[in-house]
Amino acid sequence: MPSPPAPYDAIILGAGAAGLMCAAVAGQRGRRVLLIDHAEAPGKKILISGGGRCNFTNIHTAPDRYLSQNPHFARSALSRYTAQDFLALVESHGIAWHEKTLGQLFCDGSARQIVAMLLEECAKGAVELRCGQGVSEVDHADGLFRVLAGGQSATAPALVIATGGPSIPKMGATGFAYELGRRFGLKIVQPRPALVPLTLSGADALFRDLSGVSTPVVARCGKMAFREAALFTHRGLSGPAILQISSYWKHGEDIAIDYLPDHAADWLLIAKRTSPRATVRRVLRHALPERLADALDARLALAGDLGNLSDRALGAAQARLADWRFTPTGSEGFAKAEVTAGGIDTDGLSSRTMESRRLPGLYAIGEAVDVTGWLGGYNFQWAWASARAAGEAL
Known part of the structure; x- marks a missing residue:
């Protein structure tokens, strides 16, 4: 006799941004969905x-604002479910929002509104949600996935890995997605912390005295550059510009900081002509927070009035302030990382459906996959878009 049909069409592991979105989309298409x-x-x-x-989300979402070993992988999903599409969903639920800098969209009220919206969308699709149930077993046989969670077993012909990466472990984040991926033949791109503060030591550690000081800069690493605020901390460097560049930084590489990106290249020489009796410290204090100005002045070690300093010395100071080098010793790790770079290798997935090329019925979405966005709503947009792609394929 043929075995009875599975009670679910799909089991989704992980009720975060991607998992909730995927469950809602699949459920509203008439699929029987269990979300754990x-x-x-x-x-x-x-x-x-x-x-x-x-x-x-971010209204400037584009594939080139994502890191992946396959930089083209995210293009399909992102083009089929855009920031404007998600914004339309937000507005349909009457959620007020506002745009901050650089295209970042936020709720006027609370993030709870987004969770409530996603749960309401899941309810429309009659999604069964089970929280507080750790997964103890997952296996696959005879075309069905079997999941044992919270002492209860469930089966379905499709399984979606939406458990994210190990960033922010205090929230319960783990590398479970990678264990599961490997078990079913998916390769893993080495996970690493991304959008994370960087640590300093040695001569650079002197800047720890500036803990709490923030200033707009351009931060560079290799070919990448980000113009936002940098923040000095008791351990090293943070702030949006540093978090952004951290995703591209590798051990042993320098980070370059331009402290005065709005100043002309020869601004010190101009100051020498217009204010010859001023000091480097004084002109720096006009442009930067005092504590930072004083620290930079001490390291430049140019004593005396500008009028008494050589153009060569001032030119060298200008060049250093525009390209001040730090060599981070590392990062503050997954504990402080906003997201994880690396993850389930996209070569093993369909860019259109997020389904495994090796095992039909297995999907991976969101942060679990080797697609990592810039700071500022890009990673949420990848969660929504990849979840939508999988939800429409289930």
Whole structure:
């Protein structure tokens, strides 16, 4: 006799941004969906994002703002579900929003509104949600996936890995997605912390005295450059510009900082002509926070009035301030990383459906996959877009 049909069409592991979105899309297409999460409540990372207001997308989303071993992989999903598409969903639920700098969109109220919206969308699709259930077993046989979670077993012909990466472990994040991927033949691109503060030591550690000082800069690493604020911390460097560049930084490489990106290349020489009795310290204090100006002045070690300093010495100071080098010793790790770079190798997945090329019925979406966006709502947009792609394929 043929075996009875599975009670579910799809089991989705992980009730974060990607998992909730995928469940809602599949459920509203008439699929019987079971959504499982080990946390006591869904959307925990959504709730803490954007200072509690959820930077839910970015209107400047484009494939070139994502890191991956295959830089073209994200293009298909992102083009089929755009920031404007998600914004339309937000507005359909009456959620007020505002745009901050650089295309970042936030809720006017609370990130809880985004979680409530996603849960309402899941309810429309009759999604069964089980929270507080850790997965103890997952196997595949006879075309069905079997998941044992919280002492209960469930089967379905499709399984979606939406458990994210190991960033922010205090929220319960783990590398479970990678274990599961490997078990079913998917390769893993070495995971590493991304959008993370960088640590300094040695001569650079003197800048720890500036802990709490922030200033707009251009941060560079290799061919990448980001113009945003940098923040000095008791351990090293942070702030949006540093978080952005950290995703591209590799051990042993320098980070270059331009402290005065709005100044002309020969600004010190101009100051010498217009204010010959001023000091380097004084002109730096006009342009930068005092503590930072004083620290940079001490390292430049140019004593005396500008009028008494050679053009060559001032030119060298200008060049150094525009290209001040730090060699980070590392990062603050997954504990402080906003996201994970690396993950399930995209070569093993369909860019259109997120389905495994090796095992039909297996999908991977969101942060679990080797696609990492810039700071500012890009990673949420990848979660929505990749989830939509899988949800429409289930």
